[in-house]
Amino acid sequence: MKNTGGVLAALLGGAVVGAALGLLLAPEKGEETRAKIVDTYDTTKEKVVEALKKRGINLDKSDLEELVDDIKAEVEDLA
Secondary structure, eight states: OHHHHHHHHHHHHHHHHHHHHHHHHSOOOHHHHHHHHHHHHHHHHHHHHHHHHHTTOOOOHHHHHHHHHHHHHHHHHHO
């Protein structure tokens, strides 16, 4: 199970970093960029939750928030 968490963390971290870079490098107004960030976050979260459910892993809101916090910490350590 621990390996699954690492894979999922890498998946979510990669999606977040890729989306953030794409949005930051796109020449758009701030309001449009913020709207895209929110949409990308929602879409990514839905995809991750769906991937977890397919693997029989059901997370409640607090578990998902904890996973996101762990991933944020890992990404910050890479920077």
